[in-house]
Amino acid sequence: MGSRPGTLRDARALADLEYGASRDEEARRRQEELRAAYLDWRAEEARRLARAQGITGRLRNGPESFLDEIDGRALRRCPRCDEIAYPDPERPGYERGSRRDVADRCHFCDSRNLVEVILSLTERRA
Numbered sequence: 001m002g003s004r005p006g007t008l009r010d011a012r013a014l015a016d017l018e019y020g021a022s023r024d025e026e027a028r029r030r031q032e033e034l035r036a037a038y039l040d041w042r043a044e045e046a047r048r049l050a051r052a053q054g055i056t057g058r059l060r061n062g063p064e065s066f067l068d069e070i071d072g073r074a075l076r077r078c079p080r081c082d083e084i085a086y087p088d089p090e091r092p093g094y095e096r097g098s099r100r101d102v103a104d105r106c107h108f109c110d111s112r113n114l115v116e117v118i119l120s121l122t123e124r125r126a
């Protein structure tokens with residue numbers, strides 16, 4: 001931004017823009033936290049599911065074969081922002097019958113109108 005003198009309206013618009021950007025940044029940072037927490041939980045959950053199969057299943061399916069299933073169950077997409085919604089690990093598990101390990105809210109726009117994800121994280125990485 002230069003030193004061109006602006007009108008009051010410009011200054012306000014700029015302040016709004018900066019406010020929006022810092023809020024975005026905060027949302028991004030939070031999103032990264034949620035993503036990191038999710039990936040930890042997901043790895044743990046995959047190991048748990050792999051162990052629960054018993055010995056014969058375990059030989060066939062390692063923990064990684066459960067990742068897509070877990071993603072499909074836990075992640076949602078916000079159609080408005082086109083962002084992935086991650087489950088919030090800080091949300092109390094007893095909150096109105098909601099499941100703690102399923103995303104229920106878009107972190108960017110607060111929408112609860114989420115849809116199931118089609119592409120899993122595993123597929124997107126490939």
Ligand SMILES: [Zn+2]
Pocket residue numbers: 078079080081082083106107108109110111
């Ligand atoms: Zn959203």
